[in-house]
Amino acid sequence: MIVSELAKVALQSLMINKLRSFLSMLGIIIGVTAVIAIISIGQGATQMVQETISSLGSGLVTISPGFRGGWGGRAARTASGLFTLELGEELKEKSPDVEELVPSIQSGGLLKYGENSYQASIVATASGYENIFNHTIAEGRFLVAEDVDNYRKVVVLGSNVVRELFGNQNPLGKKTIIQMGQGRFIFEVVGVLESKGQVMFFNFDNQVYIPVTTMMKRMTGSKYVNSYSAQAIDSEEAIKQVEFLLAKRLEDPDLYNVTSQEEILETIQRVSATMIFMLAGIAGISLLVGGIGIMNIMLVSVTERTREIGIRKALxxxxxDILIQFIVEALVMSLVGGAIGLVLGWAVSVLVSRYGGWAPTLSMFSVVVGIGFSSAVGLVFGIYPAMKAAKLNPVEALRYE
Amino acid sequence: MKKPFIQANDIWKIYYMGEVEVPAIRGISLEIKKGEFIAIIGPSGSGKSTLMHILGCLDKPTKGIFYLDEEDILKASENRLAAIRNDRIGFVFQQFNLLARRSALENVETPCLYAGKSRKERIRRARESLLKVGLEEKRFSHHPNQLSGGQRQRVAIARALINDPDIIFADEPTGALDTRSGDEILEIFQQLNKEGRTLILVTHERYVAQYAERIIHIKDGRIDSEELIAQ
Structure with missing residues (x-):
């Protein structure tokens, strides 16, 4: 018997009980929608994060204090009191694969110009930072070695900061007040950076850059910096070299962390892949429930149509033939459900991607998963009712009222 | 020596209700020649329907010997029985047993579908078959619930005929019909018999049985008597 005929017969039987067919498909529809949406959203978001991290430039190696005994607290403070400017110089000089290395201190402060004020992130660093993080100078210049050597009170502004403080005025040469804690310091604007946008958890455009020495000597009196950022020729080699040097200075390897951008990318990929699979797996459970729904309705259908089966057998x-007829019916139901779910899942991921700001991706993978899973569900859960139908004794089936 | 077309020797059909044996057919032997018109008559519960199911290859006897056109049916597989029913046997039932959601034409097509015929061939044969039993062409697309009892039975006969079977089994074919349409149906059967088809009619009505050439009386699962009808 020709399968296309059976598909037609199956569609006709599904159309007779539209509401019932729809309700039976609902589980599959929801399951496939969820799986497709989760995979698509997960891939889109991961891709966006990867792109923004890559935009920081390749070969970025970050040396930061390790967190011993949890986040914050005394242990974390202890760990931060390690990095001096001299250590940074030493790391730079003695690691052949470190091309450039700058210290940095992250802080926050209020910037004022005339009536305007802006709460900005202050990064105290040195010349070279702009190259490591692929910043482009829009106007003026970035920090230079002389700024750092002479503890100059100069500042380079991110694009948001400029807009908020100066509007359309040219900020170069203007004096801005940086208020940090109890202190008020007057800085001269020497440069403006081009917009870079949101990267991961912080926005580069909200940052301002001052010489690290100015921060340490004039503002906080601290002897330590938060971290070092380095441009490596070969990230893996650079990490080895830096770790070797640090191990000699600081015996406890838990005190510091040396990570490359590649490592962070890998970690993000791994974590997000795990998350996607976990969530898709949970969504997959509803596919299972959907399959049980289909099996249930197929069993009802077989009982209701016992006489029809008897007639067909007599003919x-x-x-x-009976087996195929009922499997095709279950398959059609689950595939139609799967197709509806595919469309809905795609719609959901397009909507979410608009809010998330990434390009919606409908990968072949999620289409294959959606269609594959729904047909597998139809097959697996359709076989038992179909076998029940096929095994019916024709005489008994004909007598069934 | 060539065996008769239908040869049954000491056929038993026993149902098991738990431990209890309930014999529905208790040792029936009969021979039917090709082209005969037989009526099997008996009160309800006599086993006549069970006998028809066995002779129609819908069911196998518990024991006995049953040859259909020299083929040992007791040894035939389930698939083989399905093929025989499809190819050589046509059934007409009291309650018509049409597929409710299919048109008259689609109902008639069904056996052809299982025979693996192309759509074109199926439609050609179904139309031919329906015209032969006298259903008006405008009713071909009607569903069974849009047809009268007589028309439904015509559709059922057309369906039984579509694969050009050797034998037609009719189980109380007039039971759900008024006298007039019942007579029309019986005349169609007589016509089919004249064309050389073997007809086995199961009924409990003497009047209906009289259309046959030979009447076999069944009682309590056994053949009670046989009589020949002079036409």
Whole structure:
């Protein structure tokens, strides 16, 4: 018997009980929608994060204090009191694969110009930072070695800061007040950076850059910096070299962390892949529930149509013919459900991607998963009712009222 | 020596209700020649329907010997029985047993579908078959619930005929019909018999049985008597 005929027969039977068919498909629809949406959203978001991290420039190695005994607290403070400017110089000089290395201190402060004020992130660093993080100078210049050597009170502004403080005025040469804690310091604007946008958890455009020495000597009196950022020729080699040097200075390897951008990318990929699979797996459970729904309705259908099965057998239908008829019916139901779910899942991921700001991706993978899973569910859960139908004794089936 | 077309020797059909044996057919032997018109008559519960199911290859006897056109049916596989039913046997039932959601034409097509015929061939044969039993062409697309009892039975006969079977089994074919349409149906059967088809009619009505050439009386699962009808 021709399968296309059976598909037609199956569609007709599904159309007779539209509401019932729809309700039976609902589980599959929801399951496939969820799986497709989760995979698509997960891939889109991961891709966006990867792109923004890559935009920081390749070969970025970060040396930061390790967190011993949890986040914050005394242990974390202890760990931060390690990095001096001299250590940074030493790391730079003695690691052949470190091309450039700058210290940095992250802080926050209020910037004022005339009536305007802006709460900005202050990064105290040195010349070279702009190259490591691929910043482009829009106007003026970045920090230079002389700024650092002479503790100059100069500042380079991110694009948001400029807009908020100066509007359309040219900020170069203007004096801005940086208020940090109890202190008020007057800085001269020497440069403006081009917009870079949101990267991961912080926005580069909200940052301002001052010489690290100015921060340490004039503002906080601290002897330590928060971290070092380095441009490596070969990230893996650079990490080895830096770790070797640090191990000699600081015996406890838990006190510091040396990570490359590649490592962070890998970690993000790994974590997000795990998350996607976990969530998709949970969504997959509803596919299972959907399958049980289909099996249930197929069992009801087989009982209701016992007489029809008897008639078909009397007319010469073989077991195989009845089996295929009911499997096709279950398959059609689950595939139609899967197709609806695919469309809905795609719609959901397009909507979410608009809010998230990434390009919606409908990968072949999620289409294959959606269609593959729904047909597998139809097959697995359709076989038992179909076998029940195929095994019916023709005489008993004909007598069924 | 060539065996008769239908040869049954000491056929038993026993149902098991738990431990209890309930014999529905208790040792029936009969021979039917090709082209005969037989009526099997008996009160309800006599086993006549069970006998028809066995002779129609819908069911196998518990024991006995049953040859259909020299083929040992007791040894035939389930698939083989399905093929025989499809190819050589046509059934007409009291309650018509049409597929409710299919048109008259689609109902008639069904055995052809299982025979693996192309759509074109199926439609050609179904139309031919329906015209032969006298259903008006405008009713071909009607569903069974849009047809009268007589028309439904015509559709059922057309369906039984579509694969050009050797034998037609009719189980109380007039039971759900008024006298007039019942007579029309019986005349169609007579016509089919004249064309050389073997007809086995199961009924409990003497009047209906009289259309046959030979009447076999069944009682309590056994053949009670046989009589020949002079036409």
């Amino acid at each position: 010469g239908a073989k077991r195989k």
